[in-house]
Amino acid sequence: MKYLSPLSPEHQALFWQILRYGLTGLFVTACQAAIYWVLAALAGLHVQLANFIGYLAAVAIGYVSHSLFTFRGHGGEANHAARGLRFVAVSVISYALNALWVFLCVTHLRWPDWSPIPAMIFVTPALVFVLNRQWVFR
Secondary structure (H helix, E strand, C coil): CCCCCCCCHHHHHHHHHHHHHHHHHHHHHHHHHHHHHHHHHHCCCCHHHHHHHHHHHHHHHHHHHHHHHHCCCCCCCCCHHHHHHHHHHHHHHHHHHHHHHHHHHHHHCCCCCCCCHHHHHHHHHHHHHHHHHHHHCC
16 A cells, blocks of 8 residues: 555554454454354343353454454564463453443443443553553564
């Protein structure tokens, strides 16, 4: 792409990595939503249980997808058990951070139900990208 040519090779690689991160995130989110919907709406599981199972599946799908696609070639060949534990830790941070946005915006500030969504879309993924890049897939 001619727009990327003024960028250094490192910045070009970072651009493509961020793009792959976004695509992978959409895929993982779609998988989680589909699993949630099938379990809650079709199988009749309690919505929180369906959401938690969807979250667990998304963590597994996300680890494989980010390993093979988003962060391919980034960092060394780390021990997969250690990398997997770090990935789970970052996923828990992501889950907790989104819960914090909901608590702060909806419960504490009594803003509308949609008010935490901008932080969920922009702040959480940015932090998770940095943590994944610098700690998990280093």
